Amino acid sequence: MRYLLLSSCILILAGCTSVYKNLQPATGDINYIEKFRPDFNVALYKAEVDVIGHHLSGLLLIKTLPDSSVRMVFTNEVGFKFFDFAFTPDGGFKVYYVVKQMDKKPVIKTLKKDFELVMLRKQDIKTAYLAKDDSSLYYIIKKQKGFFCYVTDKGGDTLKRMEIASPRKPIVQAIMKNYTNGIPDTIGISHKNFSFTIALKRIER
Amino acid sequence: MRKLILTLFIIIASQALKAQSAGYAPVTDAADFAKFKEQFTAIAKQTETIKSDFLQEKNLSMLSEKITSKGKFWFKKDNLLRMEFDEPYAYLMILNKDNMYIKDGQKESRLSLKSNKIFQQINKIIVNCVQGTVFNDDDFTVKLYESKSGYMIELSPVTKGLKDFFKNIDVVITKKDYSVTTIIMNENSGDDTTLHFTNRELNTPIPDALFAIK
Numbered sequence: 001m002r003y004l005l006l007s008s009c010i011l012i013l014a015g016c017t018s019v020y021k022n023l024q025p026a027t028g029d030i031n032y033i034e035k036f037r038p039d040f041n042v043a044l045y046k047a048e049v050d051v052i053g054h055h056l057s058g059l060l061l062i063k064t065l066p067d068s069s070v071r072m073v074f075t076n077e078v079g080f081k082f083f084d085f086a087f088t089p090d091g092g093f094k095v096y097y098v099v100k101q102m103d104k105k106p107v108i109k110t111l112k113k114d115f116e117l118v119m120l121r122k123q124d125i126k127t128a129y130l131a132k133d134d135s136s137l138y139y140i141i142k143k144q145k146g147f148f149c150y151v152t153d154k155g156g157d158t159l160k161r162m163e164i165a166s167p168r169k170p171i172v173q174a175i176m177k178n179y180t181n182g183i184p185d186t187i188g189i190s191h192k193n194f195s196f197t198i199a200l201k202r203i204e205r
Numbered sequence: 206m207r208k209l210i211l212t213l214f215i216i217i218a219s220q221a222l223k224a225q226s227a228g229y230a231p232v233t234d235a236a237d238f239a240k241f242k243e244q245f246t247a248i249a250k251q252t253e254t255i256k257s258d259f260l261q262e263k264n265l266s267m268l269s270e271k272i273t274s275k276g277k278f279w280f281k282k283d284n285l286l287r288m289e290f291d292e293p294y295a296y297l298m299i300l301n302k303d304n305m306y307i308k309d310g311q312k313e314s315r316l317s318l319k320s321n322k323i324f325q326q327i328n329k330i331i332v333n334c335v336q337g338t339v340f341n342d343d344d345f346t347v348k349l350y351e352s353k354s355g356y357m358i359e360l361s362p363v364t365k366g367l368k369d370f371f372k373n374i375d376v377v378i379t380k381k382d383y384s385v386t387t388i389i390m391n392e393n394s395g396d397d398t399t400l401h402f403t404n405r406e407l408n409t410p411i412p413d414a415l416f417a418i419k
Contacts, residue, residue: 042270044272044293046293046294048309055312055314057309057312059263059272059293061265061268061270061272063268063270065268071267071268073265073268075263075272077274077290077296077298077309078261078288078298078324078327078398079261079263079390079398080323080327080370080398081392081394081396084394096267096394097394100369203293203294205293
């Protein structure tokens, strides 16, 4: 019984331990992360979204408009529109259209935050700091709750992954790779606290 | 009140302008309307199968962008539809009465059309157009326009659910053989999805196996 209690306590304590606790402070230019910011002049992606047993597929068009807002339109294969969002130049977010079934605050908020992460938007560098472990550099940008974290190799040349994290663990993990003229070929977003993934693969036009 | 009249005037004027710009004039004479309806329905009734190529254009007006898809289209009476997209990637959609099958790469899914209102509507619109039953659909009000070479049926949704999806749907019909050449689904945002049908083959035998959902 005593062993059971002891092992339970250890398990609970281990559960409270932050996966980021072993990171060491690092020095370097925090602005370096900017080079991974995608430059969506105009890009078309095949999109697959899996959310709690539902599968949506279609085309996601991302375009930077002359006023430098970034517009994202997701339609299915027969042209039916799921959403039309814009990230505005002043750091805002505008919903031009969202299909009734998706028109829920938590859904829109989640999508907005996910794309803010991969687009490296709304990053307040003043609250950012660098950390490291044996194999990676961590560009950490504090948010109201938790932080955004961009993980590169030690040289800062390859973006390994991006995370939206609570102080203890990642809530969302994302990858973005194979850039051509600033546009990534592959983007993947995966939520850790519920079943929700977004997979984007660029289509040449 | 003045604002209301002005708004109504602008709406009516823009509708008239749209039809006129494409060389269409409204068919207001009841006898002409009835004659067209009779001929269109009679020809559609003789249509057992349609095989065609299609070009789909998604026009995003605010973005000045057009997303183009291409593929093959098969229809068989009474309610069998197969759309095979080759571009921008392989995607197969079969609608067999109330059931739907999708093959996207290696991923296959089978759905009931009853739970997918939007596919149910798109299927209904296409089937109503090719079967000539479009005039009997209570979900839309119908207006007819005529040009030198063809007709255009303008379908305006009546029900709220449909109004959320479409402003109206234009069906372009050639005078030569009363076949549907284009379906334009206009959204309230100003965006539209246009389906162009080319290389049409009428009443060539199409095996049921093409529409089978296993």
